[in-house]
Amino acid sequence: MSADERVGSESRARLVADLALLGGRLALERFHRAQVAINRDERFVTDAGVAIQEALGCEIARLFPTDGLVGEEGAIGEPPRRARYAWILDPIDGTNNFARGMPGFAVSVGVLRDRMPFAGAVYDPVARWLFTACAGRGAWLNDRPLRVRAARVQDDDAAFAMRAPCAAGVPEFVDVWLRR
Template sequence: MRSVDDPDPKPFETLAVEIAREAAVLALAVRERVVGDRSVADMATKSSATDVVTAGDRECEALVRERLAERRPDDAVLGEEGGTAPEPTPGQVRWVVDPIDGTVNYTHGLPWFSVSVGVELDGRPLAGAVVEPVSGRVWSAAAGLGARLDGQPLRASALDRPELAVVGTGLAYDPARRGRQAALLARIASSIGDVRRQGCASLDLCSVAAGWIDGFYEHGLQPWDWSAGALIAEEAGAVVRRPGTVPDDGLGREATFAAGPALAAPLADLLRSAGVADV
């Protein structure tokens, strides 16, 4: 996916890792200070009562923006909390930031959340980093240069049989969509090996990269949810489908999909036959 005219992606991966690591330390510190006592947690509603904005989201994104302003002042930034202004111009690098992916896990004391920092140029991924604050694991990739977990190369699953596959998915905050997603899962459950729902899309995509799960699908994700993780999965050899692609593949325009190369076609066929585009 990298153009010959794109800049060297490796320095962007290095900087994404550096900034995401610093934000991860802050995320844990804020959780101890604010979210540890949920009776006084600083929570405001987002799209529904389930989707909360925490002090951790805001402080971590502010830190990432500050560091990028120091190191890459001419770049654009798209963040879950702060948005982007103005839109990137042609040839301008854009950083896509999820300060805390897995917010509900974060506020409930669960370990499955991350800081995700992606880098793109004219819509093409250059680099990305996903850091897990609790475990300290660092997932990263640079376009054309592979994907790594704590510096070790990653490779997606070689499994080719959906009936044996462990498939990750997510459920939307919106109750109506969540109900449709649950119904879809019920239709495919007997045709796959097992299902996992971590509540953190970036880590689901990284799990595909590592071969820990064989495939992943979800509708309704935002760019900051998948920017870094999708590149990590792709650079590990997975077949990746990002939202916004043409709808004639039968998965729907809002679908995020990733699977090992041998599983991708049969898993996509299974999802289409179950009506995945309708969720």
């Protein structure tokens, strides 16, 4: 890898966290005030999600105009088929919660290098948790490195958590599983 490529990779690895933090600030500005609509797939879409994706996409395009860009809230520019780097944005990961004014949402930003995961960040602005990772450099929660533990999980030790609201109550299969 050339020096220019190393610098470009380093810049992108740092930018994922900066973009996730920026998106989180924008999300909090609109939290409890977002305009909500239902898209063709009968899913929530918010004006906040669209605005955050646009802001992050513009920053990526300004800094790395040849990179590809894909966003959950719709197309951004040309498909990233030929780009060495491709960015993946989910401006409001947990739109259902966000649209209902509930915590449990995040801003997710990832970048692929040669179609392989390279760096990513997920920021929960309510909890102020910033998860970051970069290929070959590990993963972090805020300023703490995350460690993989080699441990066998027993069935009795397994845990199940669900934060998503269910319009018609808890689905039967979840209720049965929780009562085991």
